[in-house]
Amino acid sequence: MSAAPTQLGALSAFNVSNLQGEFITTAIQFFLHGLYTTLVSIAVYNMWTHKRRPARLPLIAAVLLMFVCSNIQVIEQIAYTIIQVADLGLNPKDTTILVRNIRESENIFGRINYFMSDGIVVWRAWILWQDNIRVKVLLSICIVASFAGITTDMSFLSLYLFGNNSFTPTGPRTLILIIPLMTTNIVATVLFGIKSWVYRTQVKDLLGIAKNKRTNVERILVNLTESGGIYCLFWVPMLFISLTTTDPNNLGYKITANLLPQFSAIYPVIIVILVAMEKTHLSGLTTTSRSQAAHVQVGQATTGAIRFNDPQTSGTDMELVMTEKGVPTQHAGSYVLSVGAGGDPL
Numbered sequence: 001m002s003a004a005p006t007q008l009g010a011l012s013a014f015n016v017s018n019l020q021g022e023f024i025t026t027a028i029q030f031f032l033h034g035l036y037t038t039l040v041s042i043a044v045y046n047m048w049t050h051k052r053r054p055a056r057l058p059l060i061a062a063v064l065l066m067f068v069c070s071n072i073q074v075i076e077q078i079a080y081t082i083i084q085v086a087d088l089g090l091n092p093k094d095t096t097i098l099v100r101n102i103r104e105s106e107n108i109f110g111r112i113n114y115f116m117s118d119g120i121v122v123w124r125a126w127i128l129w130q131d132n133i134r135v136k137v138l139l140s141i142c143i144v145a146s147f148a149g150i151t152t153d154m155s156f157l158s159l160y161l162f163g164n165n166s167f168t169p170t171g172p173r174t175l176i177l178i179i180p181l182m183t184t185n186i187v188a189t190v191l192f193g194i195k196s197w198v199y200r201t202q203v204k205d206l207l208g209i210a211k212n213k214r215t216n217v218e219r220i221l222v223n224l225t226e227s228g229g230i231y232c233l234f235w236v237p238m239l240f241i242s243l244t245t246t247d248p249n250n251l252g253y254k255i256t257a258n259l260l261p262q263f264s265a266i267y268p269v270i271i272v273i274l275v276a277m278e279k280t281h282l283s284g285l286t287t288t289s290r291s292q293a294a295h296v297q298v299g300q301a302t303t304g305a306i307r308f309n310d311p312q313t314s315g316t317d318m319e320l321v322m323t324e325k326g327v328p329t330q331h332a333g334s335y336v337l338s339v340g341a342g343g344d345p346l
Contacts, residue, residue: 014249015088021254022081028255032262033074036269040067043272059120063272066116066265069109073261076102076109100161107157110261111150114177118146118184120268124224125188128195135191142184149180170253171246178242182235189228196221223274231267234260 043063047056080102083095122143129135153176199218209215214222238256245253 017251018249019084019088021249021251022077022084024251025255025258026077026081028259029074029077029262032259032266033070036067036070036262036266039266039269039273040064043269046273059272062116062120063269066113066268069112069116070262070265072109073106073113073258076106077258080106104158104161106258107154107161111154111177113261113264114181115147115150117264117268118143118181120271121185121188121228124271125191129191138187139191142180142187145180146184149177153177170242170248170250170257172243174238174242178235178239182232182239185228185232185235189225189232192221192224192228196225220274224271227267227270227274231263234263 040063044060047053047060047063050056080099083099083102086092087095122139126136126139129139153174156173156176196218199221237252238260241250241252241256247253
């Protein structure tokens with residue numbers, strides 16, 4: 001006779017809650033990763049097929065590195081969920097070391113995505129403000145603070161995973177990570193917004209463009225500002241949870257901690273695609289002087305140059321050069337914002 005099947009008891013409330021968190025996190029990760037894969041394919045294709053491909057190779061490498069990190073995280077989340085389910089069976093194997101290694105790897109690759117995302121955002125803000133030394137110093141401080149916060153948080157989390165319970169993965173300690181990253185992105189977003197406001201209130205008037213008519217340059221600046229603002233909002237739930245709970249098994253913490261690296265990877269890729277789309281469909285701005293630079297004085301501050309492409313001049317670029325005290329600024333190919341066939345990427 002065959003042996004009677006072994007009767008298993010009901011799962012505890014803790015186990016049920018734990019599995020629910022893992023299943024929800026995995027499902028959302030799959031959705032986001034599918035979206036992310038599509039966006040990466042579009043971004044890499046646009047950059048690879050561009051005639052200035054060599055200049056875009058570092059950006060392509062950065063996007064692909066973030067994509068690899070995200071792939072690893074998704075695979076590790078699946079592995080962790082499978083282990084969690086297997087541990088509820090009869091005679092489960094000791095998976096302590098395996099789980100610790102998986103979590104440590106997720107810790108590392110997730111924070112690589114955080115830093116790469118901030119790096120790309122700071123790089124774009126740097127290009128927009130490359131003639132302002134104060135802004136460049138501010139951005140440098142922000143990226144250094146982000147790196148310091150990421151490495152410190154990663155060290156504390158590693159200590160927790162290796163058995164030092166004096167360091168918890170959540171709670172106020174995580175502000176070491178959250179505050180520098182949020183600050184960096186808020187600063188970059190504000191800088192994008194200032195450029196957008198200056199363009200709308202001053203440059204469009206100088207070029208004789210109606211304020212209710214949105215140009216391609218303005219769309220790029222607005223897209224940078226809006227996408228940055230949305231990304232900053234994604235950090236608010238993590239900030240709230242960090243201040244209200246110290247339980248690493250909290251469902252809200254699990255979801256936000258596993259999904260934020262995905263959002264961090266998606267955000268810079270969206271910016272790359274938006275800029276690429278605007279360049280592809282650029283309609284250009286007309287001017288009576290299509291082959292020469294127009295020099296305009298705006299207040300007393302140097303704001304750099306904005307180069308536009310005029311399709312009616314066979315790809316010839318036009319350049320609006322802001323000056324300081326009426327003296328044209330010499331840029332020698334360096335400009336604040338470049339769109340069109342002849343410009344470097346944002």
